[in-house]
Amino acid sequence: MEVVMWKLISILCIGLLSFNLLAQDTGLLIKNRADPWVYRVAADSYYFTASVPEFDRIELRHSSSIKGLAQAEAKVIWRKKDQGPMSANIWAPELHRIDGAWYIYFAAGQADQAFHIRTYVLKNSSADPLQGQWQELGPLNTGWDSFNLDATHFEHQGQHYLVWAQQDKNKSYNSALWIAKMRSATELELPATLLTEPTLDWETLGYKVNEGAAVLIKHGKIWLAYSASATDHRYAMGLLTASADADLLKTSSWTKAPKPVFYTNDSLKRFGPGHNSFVLAEDGVTDLMLYHARDYKEIQGNPLQDGNRHTRVRPLYWTDKGELDFAQDKPD
Structure with a gap:
């Protein structure tokens, strides 16, 4: 009888362990890195950057695979100033290759005005962004001076575009998304077009x-993901879509999903997912999404001071009709 009981207990324990493993996300890539950005050069070449918890520097790492980024050396390529512009809240760097040079767009405040956030640009003419010198090109002119951040670049049909978040001083919200064509990596064709409020x-x-914002072009459409609400468990992702042949500078060209497409999932311990980037996997077929999230809900104090937003990675799914599916209830 005792042997039978032990067998039953063993079976129950194994079953519970299997259930717990299935119920957990397995997509953790890099701890304590928010606003993840990945740039694919080739099937065996990926660069990664993100916000660090101290908000005081920009790091860059490289690997031959997405998973390899977790162990790759993080090289500090730029540090904040002691005072004045670019001296506080170094947020959401993104690496882009434009007209034969590397550029990093990032947001920064000032030591005496931490939330005087503006977008700044760095340039590196080296073939490898981990080599050479990074040159400070100053702030990006978006047409008016107000809180702005999260600039992202994409190219479509030979035209370069920039999308960013900015406060409209005449409105009561914190930030909306705007788009403009680019004359160069540091100059926009203004005025900008409002995408979403x-x-x-x-x-x-x-x-x-x-x-x-993050952009994916596939199946004849422009898919533009974005994030909304406070940076706690209420943070979530929305989606704009436009036809690949549409005039992207017309607000009416874009359709906005009425509900979030990716959001907190308590059972998967995925809280406040957002600020993603899209990338093609090594196989050249699978679309991946890197994003940040916490693995717990309750936060003590200001969420921005909680450094436990971790970079995660998960595959994207496509319906038979070519529609993007974030698979909210699936683990990573």
Whole structure:
């Protein structure tokens, strides 16, 4: 009888262990890195950058694979100033290759005005962005001076575009998304076009925010993901879509999903997912999404001071009709 009981207990324990493993996300890539950005040069060449918890520097790492980024050396390529512009809140760097040079767009405040956030640009003419010198090109002129951040670049049909988040001083929200064509990596064709404002209920929880844009072009459409609300468990991702042949500078060309497409999932311990980037996997077929999230819900104090937003990676899914599916209820 005792042997039978031990066998039953063993079976139950194994079953519970299997259930727990299935119930957990397995997509953790890099701890304590928020606003992840990955740039694919080739099937065996990926660069990665993100916000560090101290908000005081920009790091860059390289690997021959996505998973390899976790162990890759993080090289500091730039540090914040002691005072004045670019001396506080170094946020959301993104690495882009434009017209034969490397550029990093990032947001920064000032030591005496931490939330005087503006977008700044660095340039490196080396073939390898981990080599050579990074030159400071100063702030990016977006057409008016106000809180702005999260600039991202994409190229479509031979035209370069920039999308970023910025405050409209005449509106009551924190930030909306804007788009403009680019004359160069540091000059926009202005005025910019408004893409989306935080008007939906799920976009205004804690803060009224649209930010963190990322672009994927596939199946004849432009898929533009963005993030909204406060940076706690209420943070979530929305989606804009436009036809690949549309005039992307017309607000009416874009369709906005009425509900979030990726958001907190308690059972998977995925809280406040957002500020993603898209990338093609090594196989040249699978679309991946890197994003940040916490693995717990309750936060003590200001969420921005909680450095446990971790970079995660998961595959994207496509329906038979070619529609993007974030698979909210699937683990990474």
